Amino acid sequence: MSAELLEDKYPIGSQPRIHFVPYIIFCSYLVSLIGAFTTVELLHRRLSGSGWRSWVQIGGCSVSFGLVAIWCMHFVGNRAIILGDGEQEIQLYYSSTYTAVSAVLPVVVIFLGLLVADRFYKGSKRAITRYSALVVCGVCAGAAVTEMHYLGNYGTTNYRLQLSWPHVYGAASIAVGACLISFGLFFHWSGHWVNFIWRRVIVACFLALAVSGMHWTAAAGTWYEIRGYHEGSGQERNVNLIIALCLCLFACAVCFLLGFLKQRQQRMLKDRAQQVVLAVATFDPEGRLLVSQSGLMPCQTITRQFHQRTFDEEFNTTHPVFHWLFRVTRNWSGIIELIPSMREHLQSTGYIQTTSSPTHAMNSRSSMDGDNDSSYSATFRELFCVTAQEIARSLDTSLQNLGCLYEDVLTTGTLLNRIIYYTSHGNRAIMATDVATAGKDVEAGIVSPILFGKGQLLVLTRKVDTTEGNRLQNLGYRFANMDQVGDQLARSLQVPRDDLENLVLRLHSFSQRDAAVPAKGAFLASFLIQPSPSVQGLEVVVPRAIPDRLPMVKLSSEELGARQLQLLGTFNGLSLDECLTRISQRSSTGSEDNNFLELFQTKITELLHDCPEPALHRAAFSARQLDIAHGMTGQKEMSPATVFAFCGIKEIYSQSLQSLRLRTIPLSFFQTYLRSYPGCPDHAILAQKNHKEFSSLMRVPSVTRAPKAGRSSKWPSRLRGKTRPSQAEAPWQPDSSSEKGLVNVAQSPSENVSHPWGSIMVTSTQNMTINESNKEDGSLEMRDLGVTAEIGMAETERPTLADRLMSITTGFRDPYAARALPKDLYYGRK
Template sequence: MTERPTLLPGEIAHQNFEVGYIALSYAVSYIGSVTTLELLNRRTGNRGWYNWSLLVGSAISMGSIAIWGMHFIGNRAIILDYGVESHQLIYNSSFTALSFFLPIVVLLSAYMFIGTNEDVSIVRVSVGGTAAGLAVVLMHYLGQFGVSNYTSVYKIPFVIGSVIIAILASNVALVVFFVSRSRWAGTWWKRIGCSFVLAGAVSGMHWLATVGTSYRLRSAALPKSTLDRKQTVVVVVTLCVFTCTCLLAYAIVLGARARQMVTKIRKVTLSAVMFDPDGRLMISTSGSLPTEVITDTLNSLLDQEFSKEHPVFLWFYRVSRSWSGVKDIVSVMQQHLRHIDVKKLGTEEQSELNLIFREMLCVAAKKLSEQLRQPLECIGALHDDILHTSSNSRSRVNTPIGPSDVERLRKVSAGKGQTLFVYREVTREEAARLQSHGYRFTSVKIATDVVARSLQVQREVLTEHLKNMRDASQIESILEPGIHIGGFACRANIDGGFDVLVQKLQPNLIPSVQLPIPALTDELKQVMQLLHGMTLGNALRVLEMKQNSTSGIDRSYLEEVRSAVRALTKAYPDNFWQDAIFSSIPVTMPCRSGNVEVDHATAQMFVFRTIVPIHQRELSDGIRMAPFDFFTAQQRAFSTSRDHEVFARQIHTEFSGLSERYLRTPKPSIIPRRLRALFWSSGRPTTAEKTLVENPFANIMISQAVDVHSAKTSMEIHELDTLRTTGAAIVVREVEEPTWAEDYFHLLMSKPRSP
């Protein structure tokens, strides 16, 4: 006998709830919410498939799992008519599908409107949060409309309350999330907290609305296309399992990246520092700078402390300001390094080790450019200082380094490393492209804390490095065209070598002032010749005497020169300037070209030279001492310097042998050797001819000095490596002329009291 239904059409069904499904519905909503916020946290811009995939994924996870899945799991907890199976909720397939896609579309629009700017707009986030809350409400009531066997009866106060809860909680969750994200304070536990609130918005709205909803039974005839509650549970659980699997894989990848970064900072690494036009710093979504390992075997490569005085650092400093000189031969360097046995590096000659280290630097730079998806020449210039990283960020790295510490810094030991930086300012178009590849630009103040943690260094140390790089990236530190008067001063270094006096804010320039005279005139030459060989103190007295006894245009020149010399002494009021010797021979220096041709933009400087007493340590605020070798390299690295061309040819000449030995590997032939000898013995090129074809730098013979764009260079003739040819071919290495600083240094050391 068939049991008669207890509920008739048109009657309100009795309802109660299963607690287990209520808890499960909240768990489903939480899984979708935490996935959504994690995907939104990884977004870096509005362009590129990377960001679009994250945007679409976040909308799908929130709409399909956190809202749609929660709704139908929650409705599974509703027990109608005392559990009679035929009187439980059944859904229309069409409306169920529509309720799945509609919130996704609404949320996609909301997240697009919020954007990814680091400067959070509360208005935009609030509008987006309101839209997200309305998406929850829309999905709920559209899903309710899809119930096939019941008509939903709503209580208005509960409807209003559910809408308020959905909008308010969504706004709170998203505002807290995006504000924390913009300040790089959105750690995992904060995202978990925001996910609880966001899931509470969905669940709170659903259950308040559910309590205020009654169900009136319709006709017993049901549509053919329906889904029972068991089928909906299977679909939702499948989506949740898939999401949990993706989150677990994502957590494993993040953990691996974090461990990789800890390993990197214990080695010698190269990091890219990119600023956008607004001064914001580029970092990855994990809060680190793009970084590549150079080597972890620095002990075996170098015979002295790796600092900015090291020949390899000076070489790389110049290369980074003229990448065109090496970009075509980096592949050769990579081939060469593949043939190197790292374990036997200690047995090689030091010159060979320096060459290997230079190759490692260039290869790391190439890998860094590939990581950024930028050409090699766009990764920037090398920063003039090295950051010593440590596994203990609280170590006192600011303490002065004593003699006993020098040996400690010469080695990269466990837990310590060195980081070199390349830096530049990118255009807005480049910044947008980098954001599309998964990088974020945020304020330096906020980014410093995050990057300092990733490098495990003190915040103050990193702040100073970033400030210097930011200043250097905005405008090149170079003289303006015109006439200058400067002071060239050197001091012996107690650790060996010499230091040169430079401007603190522009360390590639000596202290100087510019005359308000555009070009060197005959009258100005007369004034300068009058002061030739005088000390600075005597020069001021002579200028004052001559100014009182001279009239006309000569007097104006005397006044300008006297004012410039006095300005120099006022800007840097150090005692040693009074004994500085003046030279009337002007030095032509690189200068800013502006809108004129480089050949017509010149800067000429008249110099007072002196030696700073070794015991004098206190200097004026605007000056400091810098290693002389590094200062000399800086004089060749200006953007307008013609030494770049000579330097590029030197690099190609030096590495040309590697090109033949490691890049041009002969392909195996399927023709036997004897047959090849029979057919091609008469027309086969000689070894020297083959070398010339394969290596265009091999057989260059020059017997005299060559004028390269008016920059004289002497030539040193070297025999060609016997591994590359058996003939008497020779190669030529161009030797750069000494810089003005080297000339003045030798003059200062040999005849300190003569002009």
């Protein structure tokens, strides 16, 4: 159209009519939705706190929302505005300066709002502070939408804008209100877990509605007064549109990337549920579980599969390697200085890659072939310690504060046929695991669930205070209840939801358990053993709540006198029923002896109440006074607690227990409990044995093995296959069988010669007695009062209470039996 006709049709100062293109309006909403969804996904995966990583992630969220959801939507949406009859000279054209400023300013304002919400909403316990932070975030986001719209429109080069102030107020109110609802829902669901994609989609839809609603409300109240005509081909209008579409495509790529990473993480979790994994269960004072942004416990893979030496060997609480792990986690200081050498050895042997991060290093960890049975036990223990160190680094804490190993090996990766459970609201069915695809006979009716485990989970438990909990939250972790993360945890471990809830309750109870032994007094205990159903040793009956102790009642708060010990000696060897019968036959004279016997009778009755087992009625009483905690005798400031026990053996065909408050554990594991209490001298002995076993690692340099012919060293070890060093290549071949460090084995002289410096260890035990008989009141006795340097072999671990009671029990059954039987008869094969 010629300039004369254009000026006649649209004179300067006139307001051409406006109409909109519907499909472009819909496309503009999709553009805003893409940017808003990208923003929500980035917010969901951000790290909370004040670190630079958190600031960078919030900056990425601000760019996504301000640049894609708002800026791109604005210029795509404005292409739906057609002025006049669509002549190119009178359409909307923009100044590059205002366009650039309108892209930067909303990003800054949104960054400030998100920073306030992230800092104060989760870091404050006061409701008014949290709500104020949400209000600031919503107002900043709404203001960013509003100011970007009008600043971008003000940059038009050929129009003067005429605004309707009611529309301006309405548009701003829509923007602020929708942003308040969106971010309020997001941060509220973050507290109640937002790990469901439909929730994040709802938040993104509200954010897109805030942007689009504000834009079109403002557009309806805007009139354009011509102040000039555009000269040119009109291609300048496409510049902003092209930039907007490119940013939108980039946001789509980010969404696809996040989805790919999510799928990859789920595959890794599925594979991890079929491996041997170490996890950390951390509880705050409110009993909530520490989880990552994905709703999972901090964990790392130890190895793909525990190498079994025989068909009937299982890695469980009867295994000596588990006993070693259980004891080491209760005295991390005894092994921590060996972990760097363990890591170097694992790198030199190809178990972990030198340049791998902890996340990728686990992929190269796998069990060894059958030719290396003698060294796999030590290798697995090294992998456990190195993995624990990696988790401690991810939590930014020391290994000593990582927690103690839970008392069981948990099974993960279970497969169920058609096991469905529901959420806490009962309105949504969740599949526990992948449904088995095997064929089913329809005429057979309901198929029984097939349950078998593929993976194993070792859990370190601990309880932290409020200060430590806040520090962990600043690292990006969260404390959550089971109703918030139960479904995600169940899917990642591939276990039923009910089993997971019971497990978390047991872990929380275990973290609160006091491992200290009774300080003083005399106790009456029940020592009942039974053959294991798997015929692999013996089991002992213990309380379910405190399996590290026998069922016992306090007989006296003070140490018993000689006369009381003499009275108890008259019942030695009698069964419990015979003891009650003999006490009832005595005449009641009111003497001190009768009073003590009545107390003894009362305590027997209480013991029967706590342990209502028929075998206890036939158990023989031992009048031998035993220390509950071995290695603490002779302390003058505190008399050690002692115990008298009824010793018996349950029938092999009677495996069930009469009380739910009781359970059975392997006798060997009960012995491990007794060697793991705080202050036990066996901690130093085990540490000395570990230094003896792993001392050669401190002097072995890292060895890089030459690749074999036809194999490139560029390929990861898990793609090259399992390789084993030859005898000439292997710098370290210790005796690393499972029993090493767990039983007392005499060392040959050749071992002492091969490691001349590995036997030196500073122990924390001292036994010194100074007795000057020629000086009156000049005797001085010292026991376990300090630290001395002791050069030589580790001292022998003393018999525990379980050992002594087992010896007494076999003595009652066979008076001619040896006092100390072989340990294979006590604890089964190792």
